[in-house]
Amino acid sequence: MTTYLLKRIAMLVPLMLGITLITFTVIHLAPGEPVDMQMAMNPKVGKEARERLTKFYGLDKPLHEQYFTWLGKLARLDLGRSFSSDNRPVLDKIKERLPITLSLNLVALVIEFGLAIPIGVLAAVRRDTILDKGITVVVFLGFAVPTFWLALLLMYFFGVKLNWLPISGLHTLGYESYSWFGRLWDLTKHLILPVCVASFGSFAGVSRYMRSAMLQVIGQDYITTARAKGLSERVVIWKHALRNALLPLITLAGFSIPGLIGGSVIFESIFAIPGMGQLFYQGVMSRDYPVVMGILVIGAFLTLLGNLIADISYALADPRIRQQ
Amino acid sequence: MTVLKTSFIAAVFWPRLKRNRLAMTGLLVVAALFLASLLAPLIAPYNPTEINAWQVLSPPTSSHWFGTDELGRDVFSRVLFGARISLKVGFVAIGIAVLLGSSVGLVAGFYGGWVDTLLMRCVDIMLCFPAFFLILAVITVREPSIWNIMAVIGLTGWMGVARLVRAEVLAIREMDYIMAARCIGCSDLRIILRHILPNALSPVLVAATLGVAGAILTESALSFLGIGVLPPTPSWGNILTSGKDYIEFAWWLSLFPGLAILVTVLAYNLLGEGIRDALDPRTMK
Numbered sequence: 001m002t003t004y005l006l007k008r009i010a011m012l013v014p015l016m017l018g019i020t021l022i023t024f025t026v027i028h029l030a031p032g033e034p035v036d037m038q039m040a041m042n043p044k045v046g047k048e049a050r051e052r053l054t055k056f057y058g059l060d061k062p063l064h065e066q067y068f069t070w071l072g073k074l075a076r077l078d079l080g081r082s083f084s085s086d087n088r089p090v091l092d093k094i095k096e097r098l099p100i101t102l103s104l105n106l107v108a109l110v111i112e113f114g115l116a117i118p119i120g121v122l123a124a125v126r127r128d129t130i131l132d133k134g135i136t137v138v139v140f141l142g143f144a145v146p147t148f149w150l151a152l153l154l155m156y157f158f159g160v161k162l163n164w165l166p167i168s169g170l171h172t173l174g175y176e177s178y179s180w181f182g183r184l185w186d187l188t189k190h191l192i193l194p195v196c197v198a199s200f201g202s203f204a205g206v207s208r209y210m211r212s213a214m215l216q217v218i219g220q221d222y223i224t225t226a227r228a229k230g231l232s233e234r235v236v237i238w239k240h241a242l243r244n245a246l247l248p249l250i251t252l253a254g255f256s257i258p259g260l261i262g263g264s265v266i267f268e269s270i271f272a273i274p275g276m277g278q279l280f281y282q283g284v285m286s287r288d289y290p291v292v293m294g295i296l297v298i299g300a301f302l303t304l305l306g307n308l309i310a311d312i313s314y315a316l317a318d319p320r321i322r323q324q
Numbered sequence: 325m326t327v328l329k330t331s332f333i334a335a336v337f338w339p340r341l342k343r344n345r346l347a348m349t350g351l352l353v354v355a356a357l358f359l360a361s362l363l364a365p366l367i368a369p370y371n372p373t374e375i376n377a378w379q380v381l382s383p384p385t386s387s388h389w390f391g392t393d394e395l396g397r398d399v400f401s402r403v404l405f406g407a408r409i410s411l412k413v414g415f416v417a418i419g420i421a422v423l424l425g426s427s428v429g430l431v432a433g434f435y436g437g438w439v440d441t442l443l444m445r446c447v448d449i450m451l452c453f454p455a456f457f458l459i460l461a462v463i464t465v466r467e468p469s470i471w472n473i474m475a476v477i478g479l480t481g482w483m484g485v486a487r488l489v490r491a492e493v494l495a496i497r498e499m500d501y502i503m504a505a506r507c508i509g510c511s512d513l514r515i516i517l518r519h520i521l522p523n524a525l526s527p528v529l530v531a532a533t534l535g536v537a538g539a540i541l542t543e544s545a546l547s548f549l550g551i552g553v554l555p556p557t558p559s560w561g562n563i564l565t566s567g568k569d570y571i572e573f574a575w576w577l578s579l580f581p582g583l584a585i586l587v588t589v590l591a592y593n594l595l596g597e598g599i600r601d602a603l604d605p606r607t608m609k
Binding site: 014141155283285300 | 460463
């Protein structure tokens with residue numbers, strides 16, 4: 001187990017280096033130089049200032065040297081300063097937005113799996129009945145609905161038509177005057193639609209996966225044994241079968257992290273939630289290279305971390321691996 | 325078993341696919357979309373970019389089936405022309421992904437050893453990036469245009485295909501007929517292209533069909549965010565952008581292009597699942 005863990009962690013190093021290399025390459029695909037971008041926003045800057053900026057960013061150095069300088073800064077958690085007018089360190093900007101995105105995605109992940117697992121099990125147990133077919137139809141529709149369109153429809157029905165839920169931001173104006181409970185309720189109301197949209201994204205995939213995993217397990221000999229022992233169907237399905245079918249889902253949860261983080265760009269910009277996705281979108285629109293680069297690296301590191309946690313949890317949950 | 329031989333298609337694949345009603349529905353919708361986008365200039369009742377100040381945000385009527393947008397343009401015509409973009413993006417992007425993914429998978433699987441390790445590490449690294457982030461980052465430094473979108477979706481979507489093809493190649497490599505081909509002196513390239521590739525293609529066909537659906541979704545999301553296909557060229561995503569801006573007054577602007585995406589993606593998914601079932605050796609008699 002310890003050797004497995006050490007090996008798994010050692011593998012992170014080349015992956016992380018690869019991530020930084022790709023990020024660096026992507027940003028340097030730019031036809032002009034980052035300085036041009038910053039200059040374009042301020043036409044008054046002269047040629048001399050331009051050269052000063054180039055020197056400041058080290059853009060007059062050869063590419064590999066630039067990469068290593070950037071890598072060294074990255075290792076010290078220095079992601080540079082934003083090109084935007086506030087000129088703040090990118091790390092600070094990300095730090096204040098990351099918790100919002102992470103907690104939103106975590107809630108979405110819990111809801112998504114909490115719904116998808118029982119639904120997948122139900123479809124497998126009632127295989128080929130009306131219920132199973134109905135679930136399959138819903139799942140296929142779920143695969144095909146663009147999340148941003150779903151967001152629009154929900155906004156229209158619950159926000160505009162019924163006027164039940166707020167459609168943007170995290171707080172009502174003047175929420176500071178509310179009681180503690182009032183604030184919590186206000187936040188919950190603002191989060192319902194975004195969380196629905198975020199969890200819907202991979203809900204279809206997870207429930208589909210759960211159905212096929214469950215079907216596979218139900219066909220195993222030990223399930224027949226459990227039934228032969230005279231255990232009730234409820235215990236057979238929800239204890240013996242479910243436990244075994246759940247294992248691969250841990251890996252699936254790890255894999256769904258990049259999708260969730262990537263999807264946050266869409267729902268955060270639609271619902272005006274000040275998270276990392278929105279920051280990234282703003283960075284893209286204003287060509288704020290340090291912000292884009294920083295979030296790209298951090299997003300990939302988070303995925304790496306998520307996969308690591310998933311692998312370790314898998315090893316801990318599966319007695320066959322745990323006891324090695 | 326050479327999967328993509330004409331005799332196989334005629335004798336096994338097509339009859340099996342034809343029995344699957346959902347898959348045939350999907351195929352029919354895809355065919356209809358092709359026809360519609362090919363004939364768009366003939367079918368469309370209006371010019372999709374023609375502005376009409378007297379008909380702004382008109383709800384669906386008998387002359388404007390899907391209503392008009394904030395500039396008085398006919399939404400039906402725009403949705404029809406939007407189909408062209410979606411089909412083009414789907415095919416070119418997935419073409420790039422399949423070409424790149426298959427090449428990587430073939431080389432990695434066939435040569436094994438350090439080549440395999442290196443290529444598969446690259447796949448692992450690429451899979452760490454939230455795909456949408458990577459696509460947006462490239463769009464940041466390159467101008468958004470339909471060609472860039474297609475290239476980027478393809479270049480960030482090949483990893484799944486590479487893994488599929490590699491797994492197939494690992495199994496095929498050990499077959500007797502590969503040994504036979506080697507014995508009669510076939511070059512590596514000939515073995516890869518003539519003997520391995522055709523036999524490794526069936527999972528790729530499924531992945532590609534499902535991939536087209538994914539690419540259409542990605543393009544529409546990018547266009548919706550204003551970094552994909554830019555107006556006035558109509559695409560389903562960018563019609564929805566105005567749908568969002570006018571959501572309080574004009575539901576038709578949001579409803580119809582969204583339905584178009586939904587139906588198209590659903591059709592490709594049903595077709596892909598159908599192809600998967602039809603090619604599945606476990607269910608073959």
